[in-house]
Structures are given as structure tokens and as C-alpha cells.
Amino acid sequence: MKKLLMCLLLLPICFFAMVKADELNLLSGKFNLADLQRDLLPTQQWVPFPEYQDRAAWSELTKTVAGTLLNKGNSYLDYQWQVVKASDYLAYERTGSRIIMEKPMNENAIALSNLFLAELAEGKGRYLDQIINGIWYFTEMSTWSLSAHLPAFQSSKRTLPQEGTHVVDLVAGDIGSMLSWIYYYLHPEMDKINPEISKRLKKSIQDRVITPYLNRNDMWWQALAGKPNQMVNNWNPWCNFNVLTCLLLIEDDVEKQRAGIYKTMQSVDKFINYVKADGACEEGPSYWGHAAGKLYDYLKILADATGNKINIFNQPVVRNMGEYIAQSYIGGDNWVVNFADASAKGGGDPYLIYRYGKAVNSTEMIDFARYLQNKRKPSFKSDRDIFRSLEDLLSLNEIKNGSGKLPTNSYKWYPQTEFLYMKDEDLFFAAKGGYNNESHNHNDIGTFILYRAEKPIFIDAGVGTYNKKTFSSERYDIWSMQSGYHNLPQINGHDQVFGASYKAQDVSFDPKKKLFKLNIAGAYSSQAAINSWNRSYQLKKGVLEIIDKFDLKTPTVSNVIHFLLAGKPVISGGKIALNGGKYHLEYNVAEFDAEVEAIPQSDIRLSQVWGDAIFRLSLKAKKIKEKGTYIFTVK
Structure with missing residues (x-):
């Protein structure tokens, strides 16, 4: 039965893996499923952050921002969870507005992430009831996807969630990833209150993220449907990162987990193949953090989970994609080169740029990250991207150890x-x-x-x-x-x-x-x-x-x-x-x-x-x- 399950899971992957000879396939072409089966570590061994019970380690990790984390958490102790109404979804069809549906959902997600980080920092259970309320809210929702995204993935082609259909878009993935970290860290504490909470949470993540990803190859961002010259943009590494996180932290069926992870590797290869060898982000600097930046997140968590055995940070195209963000910076009031939909102001997240620079051994990126950080007031932000927030905690002090500067080359072609x-x-x-x-x-x-x-x-x-x-x-x-x-x-x-x-x-x-x-x-x-x-x-x-x-x-x-x-x-x-x-x-x-x-x-x-x-x-x-x-x- 297990062999049959594996064949069924891999059949669509192998079929859609037929590729042109000139494609790089840096992940699935260099590593196979057997490598993944051999190298994948148990969760407790690869997660680079302290266990919840290790209060000394959390105190050390958060010592410079504990006050900020607790103040933000405190501000949401009386938060009233907002309902996203049917008419909010319909607004996209009726008026073209996205914000009516997106605003309350995003505010709920930010509330939950701040409560979770505060609980990790303090560890006394003071935020637990509100975290459970947030979990209950999200598991009660019909979908975690945005109204603007649903028509592309539902047979109805409408903006109301379709019964029996779950799809993975940017936000459904983000929510699934955040809730996976909450499950990983807090499910023993929640089980003391009522095991139904964790059980419900785990099933929701499986039903809304893992299962649709495993069962579908027609979500356009996967780029697995074999369409020639298909555009592959930031959705690909962004969504695949979130799916990978859910698989690593939630999925107990080892064969299903590994098959799913390998499928993400094949899908992410499509993005790397699509990006030009020079590494430029055709979407512009505003999207770098969601394109190359999310590729970094994906590759980092994959490397962590395999004991650094599946690691392609040494590949020139990956480094080129990272350094693009430093080259695109003009200066002044954070002006950047902004072709396409990108904003003319930005610069990027210095912590992310710093980590990416370390991974690809780019002094240029590290110097640029420190330059950006020195221009700004010290701060720690938290949103629904929990992995980046946790990684930021590891980078807070490191980034300070050195002066920053901009690239000095007179041109970049x-x-x-x-x-x-x-x-x-x-x-x-x-x-x-x-x-x-x-x-x-x-x-x-x-x-x-x-x-x-x-x-x-x-x-x-x-x-x-x-x-x-x-x-x-x-x-x-x-x-x-x-x-x-x-x-x-x-x-x-x-x-x-x-x-x-x-x-x-x-x-x-x-x-x-x-x-x-x-x-x-x-x-x-x-x-x-x-x-x-x-x-x-x-x-x-x-x-x-x-x-x-x-x-x-x-x-x-x-x-x-x-x-x-x-x-x-x-x-x-x-x-x-x-x-x-x-x-x-x-x-x-x-x-x-x-x-x-x-x-x-x-x-x-x-x-x-x-x-x-x-x-x-x-x-x-x-x-x-x-x-x-x-x-x-x-x-």
C-alpha cells in the first residue's frame, strides 16, 4: 500500500518533469528522492531556533527586543477578531476592490503573529487563550485565499470560496506556514487545555495546504503543467516555501512528506530555470524580497532540514539573484531602479539581504545590508511571515558587526x-x-x-x-x-x-x-x-x-x-x-x-x-x- 501511495504521488511529478535539455534543474537534477530520504532530519534536529521550554535560550535570543515583542503582544490581548463577510469577497467582483476583503484578514494574521512571538519570548502562557482564539478564527474560515486569487483556481471562476475546493495562493500559504510554526511550538501547551485545538489546527493545514498541493499540478505558479514558455514569477518560490514549511512541521506520513518535498524541489527548479543567468529580477526591487528573497528562504529551510546536504547556495545564478538588490539601489531617500510594477522607493530588508549575502558568500550584499541598517532606526517588525521574524532574531546582533557601503562599480550590465x-x-x-x-x-x-x-x-x-x-x-x-x-x-x-x-x-x-x-x-x-x-x-x-x-x-x-x-x-x-x-x-x-x-x-x-x-x-x-x-x- 505504501509503495502504491508513493507511485501515485510521484506519477504526476515524473510526467511533468520532462524538461528541455538546457534547463538547469539545480535541485531535482542534482538531488533525487533517494538523497532526500537519506538526508532529511527529524524536525527537532534541524529547527535552528530554541525549544519552547528552553527559557534561557529564548531570553538570550530576544534580549534586545523582548520589550517590543511583549508590548506588541499586550496590545492584542483584547483584540477583537474580525469577520471577513461574504460581501467582502463579492466586492472584488462588484467594484474591483481587493482591500475590503484583504484588510481584516491581514490584521487578524498580524495580531496572531504578534501574540505568538510574545508567547515565545515570555513563555508563561499569558497569550495562549488569544492565540487559541486566533487559531479558532482561521480554522473557521472557508478559505485562507484572497478573493482576487480564487477565480484562477476554482472551477466556478468566482470570488466566493467554492465548497470542497482549497487552493494555495500567497496568503493561504503564509497562513498555513505561520500556523505550522504555532503548532510546532505550542501544541503540547494547547493539548493541556484541550487536544481538540491542535487536532483541528493540524487537519486544517493538511486540508488547505498540503493536500491540494500534492493533488494538483494545475495551480499556475507550480509551473508543472508542461506549458512552453510559461512565465514563472515570485509566486513560485513564495508558495513553495510555505508548502515546504507545512510539510516539514506538520506532515507525519514520511513517504507523503518526502514526495511532497521533492515535488516542491521540481517546482522551484522551474523558477530558477526561468530567471535569466544574470540574476536580474524583471519584476523590480519591490518584488525582490518575494522572488529571490523567498528563494533564499526556501533554500535555507531545505538546507537546514537536510543537514546542509541539499544546498545550492554556491550556484552563480543564486548569487547573481541576490546581488541584484544591491546593484539596483540609487540612494538618497531609498530610491531604487523601478521598472515594471516596482515602486521607486524601497531598498529591501537589511536582515534578509544580510542572511542571503552570508549564504552566497557575497561581501557586496553584506556591506549593502549594513549600509541600509545604519540608515534606519533599530527596529524589529513582525508580520505573518513567522520564519523571517525568527530568522531576524538570529541576525539582530550579527549585522551590527561592521560598517556598510554601497557597491562602487561604475556600471552593471x-x-x-x-x-x-x-x-x-x-x-x-x-x-x-x-x-x-x-x-x-x-x-x-x-x-x-x-x-x-x-x-x-x-x-x-x-x-x-x-x-x-x-x-x-x-x-x-x-x-x-x-x-x-x-x-x-x-x-x-x-x-x-x-x-x-x-x-x-x-x-x-x-x-x-x-x-x-x-x-x-x-x-x-x-x-x-x-x-x-x-x-x-x-x-x-x-x-x-x-x-x-x-x-x-x-x-x-x-x-x-x-x-x-x-x-x-x-x-x-x-x-x-x-x-x-x-x-x-x-x-x-x-x-x-x-x-x-x-x-x-x-x-x-x-x-x-x-x-x-x-x-x-x-x-x-x-x-x-x-x-x-x-x-x-x-x-
Whole structure:
């Protein structure tokens, strides 16, 4: 019977494991199920944190933050657990709002995590009743998944939880992972009160996370359905990490546990295979913590659980993925390179960056983590990601042992992802090639951003608060996704088009000349009638020169060159004053008419970054030409 169970569990895995010869498969290609069976340790041997009963160890581990942990826990002793109503789920269908459903659920999760950490720090059972209330609340819920995510995984394609269906999305995984740690640490204490609590908790985690993961290969983020050229983004390592945590801490059936763990290894391989060898995160720095950062979490807990036998931190692509976050940092008010949906402000979690840097032996990451930490007030945050909170406790003192600094290289070229960062005097320039179906894609092939003295001049707006349109067929109705609201041309009346076939061509970078060139014609539809549109960027002693050389078939509409600006420009002849006149954009006034449009930022996700408004400068060609060259200079 056990052999039959193993075959049934592995049959879909083996079937969907057929891969192209050039795929890395760093986990399942290097390690097999027999390795996992041999090396997997009992839970008590691999968990790197003290046992609940070891009060001396917990006192030592939390000594610098115990007051914070207890104060937060105390603040939730009278917390009233919030109900997520049916109408909250329906709101996503009716109005497109996600927040109505997500806010109360997330607040409940944060309350439970703070109560749990306080109990670990104090160890007197004072928070136990409220923890049990939280457990009871979550096990009473119909689903741990978000209303915005349910339609993709349910046959009903609706936002209300479907009877008899459980799916693993980002939040269901997070909740399952957090509750698994609570079960691991507190189930003996809860059993003293009533064994039904732990029994119910364990079954809920199995039913809502482990069983659907083992039984399904059609959850898109698993990337196990054999679809060619499938996008694999941050959902993959994030969800697989959570499933792995539940399997390690909850599952007692050894064969089912190991088969499930090996399945996560095959799935995570799909993410590593998808990421380019240069390690750049096409989703941008805001998503690094959920993409490369979650890969680190996954690989770390897998290495811990196997006595460091299954460990791929020495692989160059894993290191490259980590160092991307340091290279993408501009400075100032935590400005970062923010292509796609990423925010222009961030920098990353210094504790996570530090741990990742240690794992891949990157001095660059360790120095950057310390630089970030030294810029900030000492703090300890706790949310539903319990593993990171526990890991943070191990990093609190280590990260202080040394000074930090930013990377000193003058450029960083990502040849596969086609991202380029250049520094020259006090300029920080970034541009991209790529294609118009990247994860969290904007139609933005050939765009650039420019900062001077760590302040934004030419920008990428990013994305507003997620709603029903954000990840739907209406995504490119949103202004910030369109090429017309990036630093790009509208050619013959046409903006860029979404799709994997719309991509940059003839991309090259000359580090000696600090020159980046590409043909962006392939990003536009055939209706734009473009033979070629070659754009180049060159940095010369603190000056940026932009040259557009074009060849059109049958132009009928004037070209418009758009620039998105952080501050209001002032037009004066062939010079446009930027950032209060500190810098100027020079152009041929005989060739263009210039207009400025204010774009109010009423969405809080954007206004927190840019303030009340950003500005679009549009240079409209006075003549319709088949061929020509436009030159723009920023001084």
C-alpha cells in the first residue's frame, strides 16, 4: 500500500518533469528522492531556533527586543477578531476592490503573529487563550485565499470560496506556514487545555495546504503543467516555501512528506530555470524580497532540514539573484531602479539581504545590508511571515558587526535580462530592453530613468494600488502600464503593444564609451509601419545624450517623444528647465513643439512616492518624416 501511495504521488511529478535539455534543474537534477530520504532530519534536529521550554535560550535570543515583542503582544490581548463577510469577497467582483476583503484578514494574521512571538519570548502562557482564539478564527474560515486569487483556481471562476475546493495562493500559504510554526511550538501547551485545538489546527493545514498541493499540478505558479514558455514569477518560490514549511512541521506520513518535498524541489527548479543567468529580477526591487528573497528562504529551510546536504547556495545564478538588490539601489531617500510594477522607493530588508549575502558568500550584499541598517532606526517588525521574524532574531546582533557601503562599480550590465545601470559623476542612469510580457510587465521597451545627486529627474511612475484591472485583460487600460507614460516615443500615432513577441532588437552595451543602443521597432505593431527605430543613450562627463534614429515606411502622424518627470518643467526655447532649473533638457526647437501635462497622483501607493503630481513632457515633431534623427541632451 505504501509503495502504491508513493507511485501515485510521484506519477504526476515524473510526467511533468520532462524538461528541455538546457534547463538547469539545480535541485531535482542534482538531488533525487533517494538523497532526500537519506538526508532529511527529524524536525527537532534541524529547527535552528530554541525549544519552547528552553527559557534561557529564548531570553538570550530576544534580549534586545523582548520589550517590543511583549508590548506588541499586550496590545492584542483584547483584540477583537474580525469577520471577513461574504460581501467582502463579492466586492472584488462588484467594484474591483481587493482591500475590503484583504484588510481584516491581514490584521487578524498580524495580531496572531504578534501574540505568538510574545508567547515565545515570555513563555508563561499569558497569550495562549488569544492565540487559541486566533487559531479558532482561521480554522473557521472557508478559505485562507484572497478573493482576487480564487477565480484562477476554482472551477466556478468566482470570488466566493467554492465548497470542497482549497487552493494555495500567497496568503493561504503564509497562513498555513505561520500556523505550522504555532503548532510546532505550542501544541503540547494547547493539548493541556484541550487536544481538540491542535487536532483541528493540524487537519486544517493538511486540508488547505498540503493536500491540494500534492493533488494538483494545475495551480499556475507550480509551473508543472508542461506549458512552453510559461512565465514563472515570485509566486513560485513564495508558495513553495510555505508548502515546504507545512510539510516539514506538520506532515507525519514520511513517504507523503518526502514526495511532497521533492515535488516542491521540481517546482522551484522551474523558477530558477526561468530567471535569466544574470540574476536580474524583471519584476523590480519591490518584488525582490518575494522572488529571490523567498528563494533564499526556501533554500535555507531545505538546507537546514537536510543537514546542509541539499544546498545550492554556491550556484552563480543564486548569487547573481541576490546581488541584484544591491546593484539596483540609487540612494538618497531609498530610491531604487523601478521598472515594471516596482515602486521607486524601497531598498529591501537589511536582515534578509544580510542572511542571503552570508549564504552566497557575497561581501557586496553584506556591506549593502549594513549600509541600509545604519540608515534606519533599530527596529524589529513582525508580520505573518513567522520564519523571517525568527530568522531576524538570529541576525539582530550579527549585522551590527561592521560598517556598510554601497557597491562602487561604475556600471552593471544584465545581458540576458537587458537591464543596464550606469553611474557617471553624480548621475545614476538605468535603461532596459527586454520584451513586453515580463512578469508585472509594463509596455516599456527602451525606457530609461535618470537621477542626479540621488534625486529623481526622469522617472518610471510604477503602479498604483492593485485592483480588478491590474491583473486582467484590462491591465493596459491603466495609464502607468502604457508606453505613452514612459520615457519613450509614440511612433506614427502608435504606442507599444503587449505580448511576448514585442521585444527589443540589436541590443548592445559598450562600457568604454558608456553607450547603450537598441532597436525598439519590434515593440510596436505592424500598423506603426516602422522599419527601424534605433535609440541610443550615452553618458559623457555628467551629460546624458539621447539619440533616436528612425526609418518609417508610410508615416501619416507626427511622432511624439514623451518624458515622464518628477518635477514640473519650465519650457524656454530649446531648453527645458528640470528640477527647479538645476538641470536642462536641450532639443531642436525648430523640430518640436513642447507641451507639459500634470498627472495628479490621487492613488496613495503613488502619491506616497511622488507627492501630489508628476509631469509628462511631450515633444511633438513639427514635420512628418520617413527618416530622421532626433537628439536630446540632459545637462
